Amino acid sequence: MAGYARPVSADAPAQPRSVKGEQTRELILSTALRLFRENGYDATTMRVIAREASVSVGNAYYYFASKEHLIQAFYDSLVAQHRQVARPRLDGVRDLATRLRITVGTHIELTSPYHAFAGGFFKTAADPNSPLSPFSAQSTPARDEEVAFFAEVLDGSDAKIPQELRAELPELLWLYHMGVIMYWVHDTSDDVRRTFELIDRSAPLVVKLISLSRLPGTKAVLQDVLSLLHSLK
Numbered sequence: 001m002a003g004y005a006r007p008v009s010a011d012a013p014a015q016p017r018s019v020k021g022e023q024t025r026e027l028i029l030s031t032a033l034r035l036f037r038e039n040g041y042d043a044t045t046m047r048v049i050a051r052e053a054s055v056s057v058g059n060a061y062y063y064f065a066s067k068e069h070l071i072q073a074f075y076d077s078l079v080a081q082h083r084q085v086a087r088p089r090l091d092g093v094r095d096l097a098t099r100l101r102i103t104v105g106t107h108i109e110l111t112s113p114y115h116a117f118a119g120g121f122f123k124t125a126a127d128p129n130s131p132l133s134p135f136s137a138q139s140t141p142a143r144d145e146e147v148a149f150f151a152e153v154l155d156g157s158d159a160k161i162p163q164e165l166r167a168e169l170p171e172l173l174w175l176y177h178m179g180v181i182m183y184w185v186h187d188t189s190d191d192v193r194r195t196f197e198l199i200d201r202s203a204p205l206v207v208k209l210i211s212l213s214r215l216p217g218t219k220a221v222l223q224d225v226l227s228l229l230h231s232l233k
Contacts, residue, residue: 025063028053029077032070037114041067041121068131068138071121075142082107083149096157096210100203103153104177108184108195115192118185134178147174162213169210176206 031053035044046067050060064070086106093099111118124130131138151170154161161169180202184195 021063024055024059028055028060028063029070029073032064032067033074033114036117036121040117041124071132072138072142075139078107078110079142079145079149081110082146085110086149090153090156094156094158096154096159097204097207099153099157100173100206101199103150104180104199104203105196107177108180108192108199111181111184112192115184115187122182122185143174146177147171150174150177159207159210161210165210165213173206176202 028049032044032049035049035052039048044067046060046064047057049070050057053060064073086103089102089106090099093102114121121132125132125134127133128135130136133139134143147170150173153173154166154169180195180199183198184192187195189195
C-alpha cells in the first residue's frame with residue numbers, strides 16, 4: 001500500500017475516454033465487488049478479478065492500478081448513490097432528527113449487500129496507515145462529498161443551530177455516521193435490525209445535544225469543545 005496515490009497515474013487514467021471504456025471499467029468494478037462479497041477482500045486478487053471479468057490483467061490494471069483503487073471507486077460510487085436515493089426521501093422533511101434517520105439509514109441500506117465481507121475489509125480499512133481508511137488522504141474526495149451532504153441535510157432542516165457550531169456540525173455528523181457504520185460492521189442481528197434501531201434512537205439524541213448548545217452558559221463549553229476539535233485536525 002505504500003506509495004498509493006489518488007488519482008491514478010497518467011498511464012492509468014481514472015476516467016475512460018469512450019463508452020466502451022466506461023463499460024469495461026464498470027464491468028471490472030462490479031466483478032471485483034461481487035468477488036469481494038463472495039470470497040473476501042484479502043482473497044481476491046487483481047488476476048482473479050481480470051479472469052472473472054474476461055479482460056486481460058493488463059487491462060484491469062489500466063483502469064485500476066490496484067485493489068485499493070477499486071475500493072476508492074466503490075466509495076465514490078456509493079457517495080453518488082447515497083445522494084441520489086436519499087434526496088427524494090428528504091424532500092419536504094424539515095425535522096432534523098428525521099432527516100438524520102433518513103440520511104444514515106439510506107446509507108446502511110445501500111451498503112447492506114456488502115455486509116458479509118465488511119468485517120474482513122474493516123481490518124484493512126481500520127489501519128490508520130491504510131489508504132482505504134475513511135480518514136486517509138486518499139479518501140478525501142469521498143469524505144468531503146459526504147460532509148457536504150450532511151451540510152445539505154442541516155440546511156434543509158428547521159433546527160436552530162448556533163452560528164459557531166454550524167460550520168463544524170456537518171463534519172461532526174459525518175463522524176456520528178462513521179460510528180454507526182462501525183456498529184453495522186459488527187452487527188450480527190437479522191437484516192442488521194439493531195443498526196436501524198441504533199439510528200432511530202440515536203438521531204433524536206444527537207439533535208437534543210445540538211439544542212443544548214443553545215442554552216445560556218454553554219457557549220464557553222462549546223468553544224472549548226470546538227477548540228479541541230480544531231487542535232486534533
